[in-house]
Amino acid sequence: MKKLINSPDDVVRESIEGMILAHGDLLKAHYEPNVIYRADAPLNGQVALVSGGGSGHEPMHGGFVGLGMLTAAAPGEVFTSPTPDQMLEAAKLVDGGAGVLNIVKNYTGDVMNFEMAAELANSEGIAVRNILIDDDVAVKDSLYTAGRRGVGTTVLAERICGAAAERGYDLDRIADLCRQVNINGRSMGMALTSCTVPAKGSPTFELGEREMEIGIGIHGEPGQARMDMKSADEITEMMALEIINDGAYSRTVREWDSEAEDWKEVEITDPPFASGDRLIAFVNSMGGTPVSELYIVYRKLAQICDQHGLTIVRNLVGPYITSLEMQGASITLLKVDDEMLALWDSPLNTPALRWGM
């Protein structure tokens, strides 16, 4: 294993320390349990946005803490769910009296720990909502999760809901918005190479010289198929059509019922994409794929969307939800309305994404 690290045990801590040294104007850190949060938090009367998950997907989530996006991030060990006390600490650090929205990617460990954290925070008098992101059309169930995995739409949800918090949306309204972003978003990914988790020291899986994995998850979870390499256009078409042609997807999720002070089951169905829809298109590098190749993917994606009557009104191209140094890419399409677009365009200032300031 060759990495720019000191010891596998210190990777997460030292990386956070470096972030704080680089972005001390924006961020602070709490250690043990680890939380990265806005230097100006808590923001009185403003809903706080918290996300978290295993490390190794940087810049998600720590790089998205700042004005117009997350209020705090709870980074677990590499590819390991953060513990409930991390999310509880995050909630306590950033709650400004208007409550906390937890954006949770659908992995069994994340969901369980975020639920436990929500109950603990509620018992300490902090209003909390957990909204699940489960946008990966590649697999329905996997080793890591029941239902679809949470991937690229997470980045877009964090941005749109973060902007809504800045505008003063209350907790219920932001939770509704976040659920709607998830319902409107779909993703799929692929890999050309594996990545190596520092604590393990060897590649998570092996792909042959001419093989790729289609439908892979962000921890290297197996996808739909392992197949011979194809051209960028063919790969883009496979993923884009899988996303665009994905029909209604229904499931039951657990959301907190604040009146009953208990979890309730909520029925959700994602409507399919339809001609005339406006989209944010997000082409993401798994980490090791150069941005020049992402633009080749984006080129084909734009052509395919055009052929389907889907209008890309905004885009994001770059390494934003990664799997360490894995080579590969993912595509996320999010159907947007005027409200989401206005929020997308509002001022944003985080280490990883900045505009409109």
Add this chain to the structure above:
Amino acid sequence: MKKLINSPDDVVRESIEGMILAHGDLLKAHYEPNVIYRADAPLNGQVALVSGGGSGHEPMHGGFVGLGMLTAAAPGEVFTSPTPDQMLEAAKLVDGGAGVLNIVKNYTGDVMNFEMAAELANSEGIAVRNILIDDDVAVKDSLYTAGRRGVGTTVLAERICGAAAERGYDLDRIADLCRQVNINGRSMGMALTSCTVPAKGSPTFELGEREMEIGIGIHGEPGQARMDMKSADEITEMMALEIINDGAYSRTVREWDSEAEDWKEVEITDPPFASGDRLIAFVNSMGGTPVSELYIVYRKLAQICDQHGLTIVRNLVGPYITSLEMQGASITLLKVDDEMLALWDSPLNTPALRWGM
């Protein structure tokens, strides 16, 4: 070779097409010869900033075209100098009557072709200055260049001079500023893995399972030494001390003498860094190294600068001058004054970097 491409011959063209589809609000492209330029160019009465070089270093340079940075970029084939007609076309497309500053990385082919382009542009009545960036302290001469190679300082020079152009600096003043940024900047890089140029299809070089190359160039040119892997702190210290302890470096460069309408020889000496200096610190990924590892490098770099009485007043951490999917990192330190800092902070809107808008 596994890459998200269609054919090696189409990589540059299709990547530019994707960029234009994604960033049509900011950019336009001219094909054959290939130029990426600001959609709002030419800007009347404003000095135009042009850079270029081989492709494969994205987002440099095309991703830096936009408000507050480059007016145009001339991307060659992968790791191949752009041709003089590309830079001439760029000058003709973006000259707003106030002349063109070419920012040229010190590689023999780039220098020669930018000089030829400058003479051609001058003969067509466009005032041109060429300023060389030669900031790599690792090697004095190499297969690719006489003198030091041009690397990370290029990104910082493009930003600072681009901001100066927005403020209405005239051509002579911007050329002086660019020369000063180069004089004040020093860089060094290292690699953990090679990259694969699409047209060749196999890695540029081979590194053993436990080897790294220190002082490597951005095309995979050999550096100072191949050695056993060390920790991130040790690697950072090696590079940072080489940069900080680098003494005065003198050389003669060719700059255009507009009165004599000919090239003149200019003597330049870089002063060493001294305690009390203020710096922009730039920790760059060679492409395949995750940003989480860059922050581990930045953490140590900040400690070392502090120990030497050097104050980091701004920083840039990310993949900005890359070598395709190569794993590794480079460090650039730039001594700044109030003027450069004010320019650094001014509004910036490009595909790869945006702030203060």
